[in-house]
Amino acid sequence: MIGHIWRKELKEVLRDRKTMIFIVLFPTVILPTLILVTGLMGYQMLSAKQAEVLQFSVAGPEPWKTDVVKALNTLVDTEFIEEESGDLQQLVSQGRLDFALHLHPSFDPVQANQSRWQLYVDQTDDHGQFARIQQQLTVLSDNWLTLYLNHHGIESEVQQRIFNPLLVEKVGVAAQRQHVGSRVGSVLPYLLLFLCMMGAMLPALDIGAGEKERGTLETLLMVPQPRTTLVVGKFLVIATTSMLLALLTLASSFIWLLVVGSVLNLSLFLTLAAMISPLDIALLLLLLLPIAGVFAAILLAVSIFASSYKEGQNYMGALQIAVIIPAMIAMMPGAKLDATNAWYPLFNVSLAIKELLKGTINYGDLSYVFASNLILASLLLWCCARWFSRETVLFR
Known part of the structure; x- marks a missing residue:
């Protein structure tokens, strides 16, 4: 029944x-169509955002300011904007700049004191496009560290040990x-x-x-x-x-x-x-x-x-x-x-x-x-x- x-x-x-x-x-x-279309649109939007040209400005002492600008201009998707006056933080907040870098006024790479810079970005618009800026600044920092060590007579073998005290290779074991x-x-x-x-x-x-x-x-x-x-x-x-x-x-x-x-x-x-x-x-x-x-x-x-x-x-x-x-x-x-x-x-x-x-x-x-x-x-x-x-x- x-x-x-x-x-x-x-x-x-x-x-x-x-x-x-x-x-x-x-x-x-x-x-499936909605998931596929949404995924493709999201991927295209994220890729376009990460590949867009970033306008920036730098404030700080010479000649280090010029070195920073040259290093960042080696990236094909950046454009330096000279801002003689105005608050860089406010310019980024207003959307007139994508990011700005403020060097410490007394910065000198051959000095022993560690220098602290400020990188102004709009964190609500950060979708990974600023990662390449951080990487380029890291390369520049390593070059200046080499300059500092050479200035103080540190041998190249010792420098390599300082730069890479430990090499860890990550090996995935999961199938x-x-x-x-x-x-x-x-x-x-x-x-x-x-x-x-x-x-x-x-x-x-x-x-x-x-x-x-x-x-x-x-x-x-x-x-x-x-x-x-x-x-x-x-x-x-x-x-x-x-x-x-x-x-x-x-x-x-x-x-x-x-x-x-x-x-x-x-x-x-x-x-x-x-x-x-x-x-x-x-x-x-x-x-x-x-x-x-x-x-x-x-x-x-x-x-x-x-x-x-x-x-x-x-x-x-x-x-x-x-x-x-x-x-x-x-x-x-x-x-x-x-x-x-x-x-x-x-x-x-x-x-x-x-x-x-x-x-x-x-x-x-x-x-x-x-x-x-x-x-x-x-x-x-x-x-x-x-x-x-x-x-x-x-x-x-």
């Missing part, structure tokens, strides 16, 4: 073709899959959990609050079946659409990674697509299965409680914020799945997906993640069935 109810409710959901088309197109076309999977695994759980909830939201509204508005709920209650059977049938429909949306998201993500990586020649995307195996996808879907059940039970209970479709939308809109919190746990530095936090429902899924993409998953912990979320989904389904049996809730 549950199968008959599942098919009946699924037909009701599929009847709204415009909504279903949007549900399918959103994770497969609309969302490429761990490196790439760590980055992607911080974002993918957020998208999957959000889309799982989105896939459950519209069907839940339709077969709960929507039936109240259409007046078909009373007819359904006349069926000679326990209300638990009716709830389970509705629950399975919502969980089915939620998992379908997650499956579409994974499939479209894999295809988009291959297409974008090939067209734009992005080796990172191609590497990520190549490292995902069918077993990884199967385990990821297995992790999302109880999560779809959790969302289905919660949203069905909310939809049953709502007296209208609009009221249900208001409740579920607020619930979307609750999805963000457990999904963001994987983005926190040092977040790692272990035998303890593997039992924390919802939060553990984000960490498990991240470890799965990195290829460092402990399959024992994976079973804990699945079991904890399955227990939570079963408990919520039981609560939803009890909720559905209350006349004051059904006919409010």
